[in-house]
Amino acid sequence: MNKSLASISEQVDFDKIRDDFPILKQEVNGHRLAYLDNGASSQMPVQVADRIDHYHRYEHSNVHRGIHTLSQRATDAYEETRGKIQTFINARLKDEIIYTTGTTDSINLVANSYGGQHLGKGDEIILTEMEHHANIVPWQMIAEKTGAVIKVVPVDDSGDLDMEAYKSMLSGKTKIVSVIHISNALGTINPVKEITELAHEVDAAVLIDGAQSAPHEVIDVQELDCDFYVFSAHKMCGPTGFGILYGKKEYLDNMPPYRGGGDMIDKVSFEETTYNVAPFKFEAGTPPIAAGIGLGTAVNYLSSIGMDAIADREHALVEYLVERLKTVPGLRLIGESEHRASVASFVFDHIHASDMGTLLDKRGIAVRTGHHCAQPIMRRFNVPATTRASLSFYNTEEDIDQLIDGIKYVKTFFE
Numbered sequence: 007m008n009k010s011l012a013s014i015s016e017q018v019d020f021d022k023i024r025d026d027f028p029i030l031k032q033e034v035n036g037h038r039l040a041y042l043d044n045g046a047s048s049q050m051p052v053q054v055a056d057r058i059d060h061y062h063r064y065e066h067s068n069v070h071r072g073i074h075t076l077s078q079r080a081t082d083a084y085e086e087t088r089g090k091i092q093t094f095i096n097a098r099l100k101d102e103i104i105y106t107t108g109t110t111d112s113i114n115l116v117a118n119s120y121g122g123q124h125l126g127k128g129d130e131i132i133l134t135e136m137e138h139h140a141n142i143v144p145w146q147m148i149a150e151k152t153g154a155v156i157k158v159v160p161v162d163d164s165g166d167l168d169m170e171a172y173k174s175m176l177s178g179k180t181k182i183v184s185v186i187h188i189s190n191a192l193g194t195i196n197p198v199k200e201i202t203e204l205a206h207e208v209d210a211a212v213l214i215d216g217a218q219s220a221p222h223e224v225i226d227v228q229e230l231d232c233d234f235y236v237f238s239a240h241k242m243c244g245p246t247g248f249g250i251l252y253g254k255k256e257y258l259d260n261m262p263p264y265r266g267g268g269d270m271i272d273k274v275s276f277e278e279t280t281y282n283v284a285p286f287k288f289e290a291g292t293p294p295i296a297a298g299i300g301l302g303t304a305v306n307y308l309s310s311i312g313m314d315a316i317a318d319r320e321h322a323l324v325e326y327l328v329e330r331l332k333t334v335p336g337l338r339l340i341g342e343s344e345h346r347a348s349v350a351s352f353v354f355d356h357i358h359a360s361d362m363g364t365l366l367d368k369r370g371i372a373v374r375t376g377h378h379c380a381q382p383i384m385r386r387f388n389v390p391a392t393t394r395a396s397l398s399f400y401n402t403e404e405d406i407d408q409l410i411d412g413i414k415y416v417k418t419f420f421e
């Protein structure tokens with residue numbers, strides 16, 4: 007049973023938290039802004055923006071190997087994020103946290119490095135029908151190179167994985183299972199702990215795409231026991247251009263580097279080059295330093311509210327959202343899993359999603375329309391596109407009411 011919004015607000019003052027997001031307080035097209043596109047990118051609180059600004063004004067310098075004070079300051083601040091992420095997802099070791107440019111980059115790293123090393127002809131990679139393109143295309147590319155084969159777990163009418171089909175796909179040929187934790191298109195929360203356990207029975211490695219779960223749920227990678235877990239800063243109150251790859255140390259230590267360059271080496275000569283250890287082995291070149299520092303502040307910010315409180319509030323909000331959407335005549339929800347987080351997708355038979363999105367924008371309502379980088383699951387539900395409302399903890403019942411009124415207003419154009 008979800009807690010009510012009122013009881014959660016007694017514990018955490020979410021109205022006050024909205025003050026940290028001046029972007030939400032503006033009018034758009036003459037209306038109050040209802041920002042419901044958090045699944046694509048969330049907003050940044052002033053604490054994070056100020057921290058990034060402070061870095062640029064007073065700390066900027068290149069990280070690592072710098073002997074001067076500014077470089078050490080920048081390095082300390084940048085490296086501090088690693089420990090914050092370790093705590094945030096409960097990794098066993100700080101060195102298990104690899105900096106990347108985002109979820110997409112993290113998956114490409116694992117596909118090329120781990121996949122390139124472990125996949126051979128006829129080996130199998132298991133994905134699901136609801137994956138984001140970022141968790142499909144890198145695997146297709148490495149499958150083509152190695153001769154591996156991709157198997158796809160089907161999704162049922164309510165938007166849940168067919169776990170029996172998954173079990174029957176697992177075999178000695180399965181080398182990698184790569185699965186989305188929370189669907190960005192349907193909102194389904196997948197049973198990733200069980201998926202991981204089953205994969206480990208056949209000695210397959212497991213990657214969890216946490217782009218939609220790290221911002222919304224308490225994550226404990228040791229409890230999940232996944233081998234890799236990936237996410238993006240910009241979906242969790244941080245900046246764009248930065249992300250994380252968590253990997254178990256025993257995996258990372260044995261994986262070859264993915265990109266070559268500065269920082270990732272031990273010794274370089276034209277005869278032979280040896281590599282640095284993880285995490286640095288995977289972090290070639292000058293990184294997005296300010297963004298990395300910003301992510302550290304973002305997870306501090308989220309933790310200061312409490313991921314428990316955030317998850318409780320968002321579960322109550324999404325329940326309210328779905329309840330209200332169901333009252334709109336002609337609206338069909340795409341994805342009706344009982345295990346849902348922060349996202350609701352819907353269609354109308356006679357209104358194209360892009361018209362819906364354009365007209366809602368005129369009323370100050372920001373939603374996303376289209377295939378949500380998940381064309382296979384759109385095909386599965388026989389729709390070219392949906393309108394998706396995706397929530398964050400700073401959203402309110404008022405945002406949802408504004409959306410429902412907006413949808414009813416758009417409908418009048420098509421009747």
Ligand SMILES: *Cc1c(COP(=O)(O)O)cnc(C)c1O
Pocket residue numbers: 045046107108109110111138140141186188189190215216217218238
């Ligand atoms: C957004 C998203 C991605 C891609 O993240 P980038 O930040 O664009 O790299 C991958 N998977 C899921 C589930 C997403 O929501």
